[in-house]
Amino acid sequence: MSRLDATLAAALKNEWFKSSTSKKQLLQDVKPVEAYYSLAEQYGFESILEPYLKWLLSRFQTFGLNSGHLEAFLWSTIGNYDISHLEPDAPPSTHSAYETSIHAYIKALSKHRAKDASHIIDQLKHAISLQELYQEFFQPMLYEVGYLWEKGRLSVALEHYITAFTQYEMSKFYKEIFATENTKGNILTAAIGDEAHEIGIRMIADMFESTGYDTVFLGSDLPVEEIISHAENDPPDLFAFSITMTPHLTSLTRLISNIKTKDTLKDIPVLVGGRPFNHDPALYEKIGAAASANTLDEAVEKGGELIGQ
Numbered sequence: 001m002s003r004l005d006a007t008l009a010a011a012l013k014n015e016w017f018k019s020s021t022s023k024k025q026l027l028q029d030v031k032p033v034e035a036y037y038s039l040a041e042q043y044g045f046e047s048i049l050e051p052y053l054k055w056l057l058s059r060f061q062t063f064g065l066n067s068g069h070l071e072a073f074l075w076s077t078i079g080n081y082d083i084s085h086l087e088p089d090a091p092p093s094t095h096s097a098y099e100t101s102i103h104a105y106i107k108a109l110s111k112h113r114a115k116d117a118s119h120i121i122d123q124l125k126h127a128i129s130l131q132e133l134y135q136e137f138f139q140p141m142l143y144e145v146g147y148l149w150e151k152g153r154l155s156v157a158l159e160h161y162i163t164a165f166t167q168y169e170m171s172k173f174y175k176e177i178f179a180t181e182n183t184k185g186n187i188l189t190a191a192i193g194d195e196a197h198e199i200g201i202r203m204i205a206d207m208f209e210s211t212g213y214d215t216v217f218l219g220s221d222l223p224v225e226e227i228i229s230h231a232e233n234d235p236p237d238l239f240a241f242s243i244t245m246t247p248h249l250t251s252l253t254r255l256i257s258n259i260k261t262k263d264t265l266k267d268i269p270v271l272v273g274g275r276p277f278n279h280d281p282a283l284y285e286k287i288g289a290a291a292s293a294n295t296l297d298e299a300v301e302k303g304g305e306l307i308g309q
Helices: 003-011 020-030 032-045 045-062 066-077 097-112 114-127 132-148 156-171 199-210 226-234 246-259 275-279 296-307
Strands: 186-191 212-221 238-242 268-272 291-293
Touching: 003 020, 020 045, 020 212, 032 045, 032 066, 032 246, 045 066, 045 132, 045 246, 097 114, 097 132, 097 156, 114 156, 114 212, 132 156, 132 186, 132 199, 132 296, 156 199, 186 199, 186 226, 186 296, 199 238, 199 246, 199 296, 212 226, 212 296, 226 246, 238 246, 238 275, 238 296, 268 296, 291 296
Parallel strands: 186 212, 186 238, 238 268, 268 291
Antiparallel strands: none
């Protein structure tokens, strides 16, 4: 166990937990606390640290703990920090016309009824456009899955299973997506840092592709140098990058800084997205990006504006 892990483990008192397994699970959630604090000093506590602490409070409550336990933990790690004004994360507000289908899909996969879940997608695809399916079903459904995991109502394994199955369902539409005539410009997309999930940026790439753009999807966990090298060989009209975890801001900032040092790339706009940018609409400016987007349709709209479409 590293010194940091030992410090965090000591700050989570054994007597708080009914089992060592519960403590190990929460230990994974608190590991980035110092990284969040460091980034908050640079980019702002309200936009960086406090959203993480709200999420962490929800996780503490999942294990039968409360804000007092979180305050005690913070005192032992980053020092005294007032969290009396913080409330746990609220359920995601989907405002989706397909909320019933979303719940049925999650319920089916939670019981490993893959055929039932696939049938729901098939029915929707025959009733609505591909863009609407992505925007009004897939995106809010994944937000709901994340929230259910956060509250301990879905295991990590089920959360990964639902995400993986959804990626499989999306792959069925690729023949249709890539049949679209691409005349609007070239876009290079990637998830930055050692992201466990790349589905968000994959969906953005699909939406760009289906609306007339030619996209290159590099996936996730690719070194900054490899992204730069690929882009220099075939410069795009737009970069679109996403991060899920706020600590990956460091890698994203370094990537954008490196892009701006390359003569062939420095004038290419960068569009960014992901949870940190949802909390702070001005964050993209602080890291040198041209714009940020919170939703799939907003990404396509802003991407078009940046390219000049």
